[in-house]
Amino acid sequence: MKHLVIGATGNIGARVAQRLIVSGARPSVFVRSAKRAKALFGNHVDIHTGDLENPGPALDTALLGVDGVFLVTDGPDLAKRDRAVSFAASRAGVRHLVKLSTLDVRTGIGTGPWHARGEDAVRESGVAFTFIHAAGFMSNALSWSESIRRAGVLRSSTGGGKIAFIHPDDVAAVATVSLTTRDYDGQSLVVTGPESLSYGEMAATIGRAIGKSVGFEEISDRQAHAGTVQWAGAGPYVDALVDIWRAVREGRLDTVTDGVKWVTGREPIPFGQWAAENAVSFQ
Ligand SMILES: NC(=O)c1ccc[n+]([C@@H]2O[C@H](COP(=O)([O-])OP(=O)(O)OC[C@H]3O[C@@H](n4cnc5c(N)ncnc54)[C@H](OP(=O)(O)O)[C@@H]3O)[C@@H](O)[C@H]2O)c1
Structure with a gap:
């Protein structure tokens, strides 16, 4: 089975590519910077260079002989890139596409509408898909590092509202299983961390x-x-971030699912472990 990772130099895509490499596979990556891909993966991947803003023949070449695609896109117009990739994948005979999406597709909050339009484009392409409806990533907490380092405080508009942030490794684990087993074709997998925490509780954990x-x-x-x-x-x-934080404050994103355990067979990683792994960023 040949897999192509799009967004392979990013937070989640890099972890998916690494998991494929560790499993003994040699994935392809479609990246804007071959240098960045080389620094991350050495000679363990096939590198295709291109830009989804203007993919041209580079994307078609990258998709040749590929069975499954992992797709990360971002921004208000991400549906445009989801459309370009999924239609090119369909033309190339790709059998399955896993799209990193968001839990907020279900609530319409924040980036939810962007991804809802992206999912529609993937559906229209006719390629078999799995959507990962992920909760907020624990790694978002890195944006608190300067304030915590300088002032020992986390400032946020989320009040006492709670959210079950998910470890990026858990998102990648779920994505890799979906990509390599085809057991979740046609499904939207709702994945969260193990427990809802307020930002005050996460500050204390850090x-x-x-x-x-x-x-x-x-x-x-x-x-x-x-x-x-x-x-x-x-x-x-x-604007999307402020929208999300308001929804957290109002208790509208307080969702915990057993999606990670259901797909990977193990419990999701707790925020305390993420904080320990990333302690140096807050010191
Ligand atoms: N953060 C959250 O809490 C959260 C929660 C749920 C869902 N999500 C979703 O997760 C996704 C972000 O994932 P992430 O954190 O892994 O993102 P990331 O770390 O920002 O990585 C984005 C990747 O996309 C690549 N990329 C960007 N524009 C490109 C283009 N025009 N052509 C080719 N490649 C391009 C980047 O390449 P370069 O290295 O060249 O920049 C990078 O590899 C978004 O869709 C977001 O809505 C996020």
Whole structure:
């Protein structure tokens, strides 16, 4: 079986490619930077260079002889890239496409509508698919690192609301099983971490991991927006984040599923383990 990973230099795609390599496979990757792919995977992958904004023949070449595609796309217009990849995959005779999507497709919050349109495009292509409806990633907590390092505090507009962040390794594990077994064709897999936690509880967990007290300070939506614009720039992405944080505060994203256990056979990784693995980022 030959697999192509699109988004292989990113948080989840790199983990999927690594899992395929560890299993003894030699995946292909479609990347904007061959240098970055080489640094990550050495000579263990077949590298195809191209840009999904203007894929041209590079994408068709990358899809030749491929059985399954793992697809990561992002941004308000991600459906355009989902359409380009899934239709090219269908033309190339690819048998299965696994798309990293979001739990918010079900709620319509934040990036949910972007991915809903992407899923529609994949369905229209006719290629067999699995959608990963993932909860927020634990790695989002890295955006708190500067404030925790400098001031020992996490500032957020999420109030006492809870969310069950998922470890990126669990997202990758579920994606890899779906890609390599075909057991989940036609399904949307809802995957979350093991427990819902408030941001205050996550701050305290990071504090335990670094051996220092880390506080939680509630801020308004307006303050959250202004603070996030400083590092992400104004635009629909920041609006989506503020939308998500409001939904957390209002208890609309407090969902825990057994999706990870159902697909991988093991319990999802707790936030405390993620915090211990990433303690150095907060010190
Ligand atoms: N963060 C969350 O809490 C969360 C929760 C649920 C779902 N999601 C979804 O997860 C996805 C993000 O996954 P991630 O964290 O793994 O993303 P990431 O780390 O930002 O990686 C994105 C990947 O896509 C590649 N890429 C971007 N534009 C490209 C283009 N035009 N052509 C080819 N490749 C391109 C990037 O390549 P370069 O290295 O060249 O930049 C990189 O490999 C999004 O769809 C998001 O909505 C996120």
